[in-house]
Amino acid sequence: MDKLPSMFRASLETAFDQALDYLDGLNEKPVAARVDAATLRERLNRVLTEEGVRPEQVIRELAADVDGGLVGSSGGRFFAWVIGGSLPAALAADWLTSTWDQNAVLYAASPAAAVVEEVVGAWLKEILGLPSAASFALVSGCQMAHATCLAAARQALMAERGWDVEKRGMCGAPPIRIISSDQSHGSFERALRFLGLGQSHVQYLRAGPQGALPADALERALAEGPRAPTFVLLQAGEINTGAFDSFQELIPISRRYGAWVHVDGAFGLWAAASGQYRHLLEGVAMADSWATDGHKWLNVPFDCGYAFVLNAAAHRAVMSYRAPYLTHTAEVRDEMDWNPEWSRRARGFPTYAALRQLGRAGLASLVENCCRHARSLVTRIGGLRGAEVVREPTLNQGLVRFLDLKRNAAEKDHDRRTEEVIAAMVASGEAFFGGTSWRGRRAMRVSVCCWRTSDEDVDRVVDLFSQILNPAGSVRDGARP
Template sequence: MLDRTARIAADWLRSLDRRPVAGPATVDELRARFAAPLPDNPADPLLVLEELARDVEPGLLGIPSGRYFGFVIGGGLPAAVAADWLTSVWDQCPGFYACGPAASVVEEVTGGWLADLLGLPAYASFAFVTGCQAAHLTGLAAARHHVLRAVGWDVEERGLAGAPPIRVVVGARRHVSVDRALRFLGIGRAALRIVPADRAGRLDVTELAAALGATAGPTIVCAQAGEVNTGAVDDLDRIADLTAGRGGWLHVDGAFGMWAAASPELRHLVRGVERADSWAFDAHKWLNVPYDSGLAFCAHPDAHRAAMSATADYLVQGGPGEPRDAVDWTPAFSRRARGFAVYAALRSLGRRGVADLVERSCAHARHFAAEVATLPGCTVLNEVVLNQVLFRFDDDRTTDRVLHRVNESGEAWLSGTRIDGRRAIRLSVCNWQTGDRDIARALAAFRAAVADVPAHG
């Protein structure tokens, strides 16, 4: 079974350069392949594997390809993919040291590596979670505990009913996952103070100062390192000054932009990020670790642990000085041993390799932006500071039709968005496999689409 699985996987990876990035099957065709009654009897596992691989193939996106630019999604580094396969075979549960001793220690070491690589405090606590959504939930749960404890309220004991109101100050161009995490934590939209953003999506610091000065009480500020459309980074140093001056908690959404801190060339963009109280980011984006892999870090381990920990008589848990039990830091009990793949990625790349991956992606984005801007009717809408390129054509109809032609060609896959009430296209570069040839193929697809769209009205 495992030998055959390896051959199927190798064939898939070898096909990426020549196959369309988007699978050709429609949703009805895919449903027809799988929509059968649940079998009554067992089947040969090898046959199940062969048929599964055959039936999913037309509906697979070439996300591991160097020509997938649709969302900020990395591929899978060879060492990380191999470690991820072994993670499934080993089947360890690092929620408790007793259920996964090696997995627990690997996470402990890898968390330290990440703090060092990204310039975060060495004393920061951390959690391996499913992605940035769960990382926001973790960091903001610690924030909720901390700001309420400062005014004498034990939220873990008493809940939110009757608690002093928490105000959360956010930018107008924040990611939706921040709001969603706050909602999960019982902090509704009415608690948000929304600060205007500039054209690039950066939080307006002058308006932030006014918002912080307008009210008092427990306060959380959410800043951003890497706006989802433009890649812009908030002025984290000034935001840290203002937040600390009001006794608030600063949480940073660094889903992909945090990785700029690993680059000597780009780390100035996130200056001040180390001054935050909590950070949320992904490894399945720029570190190119297979899904699902997110990280939450917290500069206040006591608040982090108080918000997350759980105990029961039947559990085997250590105390202070004992091996680390991840259940004290994550929202999950049972979970995948995500640390193995992250460890393998960092070990295979090293400090220089991570920096090169980030810098190379940004260089490809700048080159694409410079070239696509020469196409008739095309306007690049952002200063390309990281790996995001935002652009549009003369009108919404043309923009959408050009995007559709490119995606339909199979040469590349990008996603659309809406900015200032108008349609736009966004290109994200964060795959370790993306090279000059991939960018050239994407540009050629756009040239062909632009030439073809007017011809067809």
């Protein structure tokens, strides 16, 4: 057996070299995966030997086997779904998080992990413009942030009606009604499922043309429905258009009916970091709970989301647990009092590092650059012959559609053409986009979240669309104004 330190050195140095190669190559390598599932299975499904393999060999072979099966989503020309990259300090802190291998469950299990979360919780509330008294949790993503916030909501609304949901569960509990726009993100509905609240309890209201919830529809639904414990879901950033609900209007209406207002701000809450976009969030601090992500726009590595709850007592009542073997420490924050997990990764370190690397101005620039690139991509691609803008970005999300230029082309022809052009771009390896349906028509989503996206990336992508749409090569009406 090798001496312990040298064993670590060989495998970590191999990983370090592999990591640098990967990061440096992101700009040149195809963005989409290049190998199929069969190839990956053949490579990775090695014989699991009786005797183990040297650590550095494991790492070298792992990196070789996954080559071509990784998607360059942390590079500058990835615009599908809502996926950010990793800032250098956040990535390095994430490596250390694995190295330190702390269980961020209790202060006693890792005082540093507990205190760093305390610090980032306060920083995040300030940056996002949320009440300083709100409690928070660092969870795996916005999905679990919804589950955390809505568990607190369920607790509070049931307690108001004398129902101890922690003891009695939901069987026989007063029914909860839930109101959301028909454009809410699916993670909201999944969070409800986890909490024993089925889809049939949700009243979906038709969103307005930009994807925001109309105030009159919400008022009507609240007035007409039964007087029941109610959740209202609002959105800071609709997934297709980036639309923001009008918090100033909608939260006071919800309040009049005693509803708990939860905000899905997976990416949109970050608008608060920029003086240019903060106005979109006016009134958002009046809500009861908020969910957002670190692994999207803050560019920390997966996985990291944040839940914030105004009613800290309800939040704590849902999550905390006491057992004789646990060690609780007075006057410090035990993470398991706020988190749905028991043992958990020390997620605070990468967030701490990302915020310190960027500083306030750096975070504002990150947000503003992504918004500028999103607008540029949407308007310039949409301005090409054979394309049209469906939604200009309010923030960092927008929609473009590609047109079948034959005479009498129908919507289904444009839908097919849209899919065809997206597929051609992905197959080129130059950039990665995804499709969606908006108001019954197919469109290409343009989602910009990564700190690495540059003006050169945008130019390169617009040129490529120009070539895909007009292979003869002369049409440059989407070229830079």
